[in-house]
Amino acid sequence: MKQKCALLSALVLVMVFVSLGAAFAAEKKIVVGFAQIGAESDWRVANTKSIQDACAAAGIELRFVDGQQKQENQIKALRDFITQGVDVIGFSPVVESGWDEVIEEINDAGIPLILSDRTTDIEGTDYYATWMGSNFIDEGEKAGNWLAGYLERQGRGKDEINIVELQGTVGSGPALDRKKGFENIIAKHSNLKITQSQTGDFTRDLGRTVMESFLKKGEKIDVLYAHNDDMALGAIQAIKEAGLKPGKDIIIVGVDAVKGAFEAIAAGEMNCTVECSPLLGPQFVDAVKKLVAGETLPKITYSVEYVYDETNAKEELPKRQY
Numbered sequence: 001m002k003q004k005c006a007l008l009s010a011l012v013l014v015m016v017f018v019s020l021g022a023a024f025a026a027e028k029k030i031v032v033g034f035a036q037i038g039a040e041s042d043w044r045v046a047n048t049k050s051i052q053d054a055c056a057a058a059g060i061e062l063r064f065v066d067g068q069q070k071q072e073n074q075i076k077a078l079r080d081f082i083t084q085g086v087d088v089i090g091f092s093p094v095v096e097s098g099w100d101e102v103i104e105e106i107n108d109a110g111i112p113l114i115l116s117d118r119t120t121d122i123e124g125t126d127y128y129a130t131w132m133g134s135n136f137i138d139e140g141e142k143a144g145n146w147l148a149g150y151l152e153r154q155g156r157g158k159d160e161i162n163i164v165e166l167q168g169t170v171g172s173g174p175a176l177d178r179k180k181g182f183e184n185i186i187a188k189h190s191n192l193k194i195t196q197s198q199t200g201d202f203t204r205d206l207g208r209t210v211m212e213s214f215l216k217k218g219e220k221i222d223v224l225y226a227h228n229d230d231m232a233l234g235a236i237q238a239i240k241e242a243g244l245k246p247g248k249d250i251i252i253v254g255v256d257a258v259k260g261a262f263e264a265i266a267a268g269e270m271n272c273t274v275e276c277s278p279l280l281g282p283q284f285v286d287a288v289k290k291l292v293a294g295e296t297l298p299k300i301t302y303s304v305e306y307v308y309d310e311t312n313a314k315e316e317l318p319k320r321q322y
């Protein structure tokens with residue numbers, strides 16, 4: 001009898017533990033580490049908010065680190081996430097190279113890696129679970145095509161056109177690819193030439209400073225191609241201070257399609273912005289949940305994006321969230 005009782009109590013105990021374990025598992029929050037680049041642009045701020053809001057709405061615990069545009073800060077954050085044993089790592093690499101070691105450590109730890117927005121130059125696609133973002137070469141090509149079409153419509157299709165270029169962060173995917181895409185198109189038009197090109201690190205302040213130095217050279221400038229809108233908006237200030245009319249004396253083409261660019265287009269001070277959507281949060285959360293559930297995801301998901309100019313920017317402006 002005594003033996004029977006002991007057996008029964010042991011069985012009850014096991015059942016209690018099993019149901020407690022199940023309840024705990026059901027309630028266990030998914031923990032995600034996200035190594036963000038920084039807060040260098042309106043785009044980035046909107047991207048961070050999108051990820052934070054989507055994780056909060058889904059009840060995901062987000063450990064978010066702002067790398068302040070420094071690779072070493074991002075590497076440290078990634079290593080900390082490994083030590084903490086997070087369920088999934090989200091990562092937007094500030095530059096393309098120099099990640100081999102830390103990514104090998106993430107892979108060795110068996111933590112699924114989501115690349116958000118930017119990628120690395122590591123060979124192959126095995127090292128990450130999925131990547132979501134924009135096709136930066138396509139964005140550069142859209143900018144080049146828009147410019148060629150606009151000049152044609154202005155009756156300047158055969159004129160010698162001098163273009164100054166504000167590049168993004170040196171060594172970053174969007175800077176390399178937006179340059180490449182734009183050059184692919186202007187190579188088809190012998191009258192379009194990049195006469196000055198320098199990095200503005202994707203920031204408004206540097207966009208302004210570098211544009212000042214371009215203008216000081218005193219050379220003819222017909223077009224500014226900026227790898228993001230923040231640099232274009234900074235440059236607009238410099239152009240005004242130089243006594244010129246942005247959008248008229250100098251054609252301005254940016255990338256991102258942030259609110260400030262729509263306002264500048266509506267005011268006639270900017271001519272075109274190529275969209276690059278920062279609103280990756282919902283897609284990111286969906287990927288996190290699927291990875292935790294053991295699903296396999298597509299290696300690339302590109303955002304669907306448009307080009308805005310004086311013909312459609314005013315209509316879009318009230319709808320812009322960022």
Ligand code: AHR
Binds near residue numbers: 043044118
């Ligand atoms: O990687 C996306 C780019 O990074 C955006 O175009 C730019 O504004 C940001 O800082």
